[in-house]
Amino acid sequence: MPGRVRVEPLKNPDRPYLALGLEGSANKVGAGVIKHSEDGRTTVLSNVRHTYITPPGEGFQPRDTALHHREWALKVIDDCLTQAAVDIHDMDCICYTKGPGMGAPLQSVALIARTLSLLFNKPLVGVNHCVGHIEMGREITGAHNPVVLYVSGGNTQVIAYSQQCYRIFGETLDIAVGNCLDRFARVINLSNDPAPGYNIEQEAKRHARLVSLPYATKGMDVSFSGILTATEAYTTDKRFRADGQPRDVDDVDIITPADLCFSLQETIYAMLVEITERAMAHIGSKEVLIVGGVGSNLRLQEMMGIMAQERAGKVFATDERFCIDNGIMIAQAGLLSFRMGFNTPFAKSTCTQRQAFRTDQVHVSWRA
Structure with a gap:
């Protein structure tokens, strides 16, 4: 597996790395751009999301949530890139939530990630949603x-x-x-x-x-x-x-x-x-x-x-901003993994619900 080559990422990469992260495991569709600089700093360039809100007394159903994500995804991604002042051609990789989560919303966002990967010839990185939360929390809080x-x-x-x-x-x-x-x-x-x-x-x-x-x-x-x-x-x-x-x-x-x-x-x-x-x-x-x-x-x-x-x-x-589901946490965890040499082959760029992709199944190759 490519991600097992080294035991920890370079403290100072040889150049800036940029990643676009896409999240959509529940009722929020989000996109974020993160930057890993040569001096070892991590910078949040943008973090945009839109929430599907139902009337009082009602929950959100997978089919309706997936429709919401399809309707809002392009605007969220466009706003994300505009706020970050970068072009999608500048990205080193496109990261997306592989799971766990609600099946239909996950599939909507995975489809968008695969489409962007093909259109702009960018590597895909599937991210465990739970690990995304952890890595963003570690980065923000120290x-x-x-x-x-x-x-x-x-x-x-x-x-x-x-x-x-x-x-x-x-x-x-x-x-x-x-x-x-x-x-x-x-x-x-x-x-x-x-x-x-x-x-x-x-x-x-x-x-x-x-x-x-x-x-x-x-x-x-x-x-x-x-x-x-x-x-x-x-x-x-x-x-x-x-x-x-x-x-x-x-x-x-x-x-x-x-x-x-x-x-x-x-x-x-x-x-x-x-x-x-x-x-x-x-x-x-x-x-x-x-x-x-x-x-x-x-x-x-x-x-x-x-x-x-x-x-x-x-x-x-x-x-x-960072506790609630967001795209930047997916970008952070995905870029850490990508810098270790890992990417998700297109044929395996699927998504999975909670039973099949637990937190303890992820190889955390970027930590010693």
Whole structure:
């Protein structure tokens, strides 16, 4: 395999390298251009995306999401190249999300990447979506060798690096944390703009109290389906006030949407902090890097920060520009791989859903 020739990339490449990254594994289609300079610096030249937003109470279906990506991809790519002030002929490679993700949206973006590769005679690099999040997080925050908490709509994993592989220490046994939040947002009819999880976070900041919910950690793994069912059950309780108005002094038994949002967040984030701390203790790390769309949640960052501080450690996180799915993370991971000599043959430039392309199946050839 070409990518296994060297054990780490050159600190200072012999010339600038440019890569175009294309992402479309879920409801966001994104494009980004990244530059690796001769002096070893990495520069984000552009990072553009467009989100498919459905009405409140509705999720996004693969077919409709794929149609959205096809409609917006060319504009997103054009804006990306314009903002970067480069031409597609300047690219050294075109990187795309190979998986995991939703099948139809992935196929739409893979088709666009293959078309650009043929039109402009550029090498293709298929990128693991999860590794893209990790490498962008490492680059932006400067985290050295952290335990990684990867939390998104489709994934929940606790990861650490060892011997050119990202090892999964623990993960969800059923649904992902982002999926849990999204589904509950639909139950209480919260807006999907800009994201259901963001709106749950804002709702939880209102005057709210903690209600009892199940806490499901199983060793290094977590489970969210039971807590989702329990939270949904409160919405059919006679004490539930769907209008969300603040309770009166005497309404001690009233349960509001804010109560449920607050309680759901506190419980599931406590579970994630617990398994992350266990991984830190296991490998002796004092660094935590939070990546993935849910990683932009400030309450999760705060709770993780409290734990890390007690261990004399530090939390690294980014804002929504880099936490939420984007093209620049695909460009970064793809260019690291490309500089090691790897590219994806056209005949194998397919995409795959989550079961077949796990984080720990990627050879991380650029790290020693």
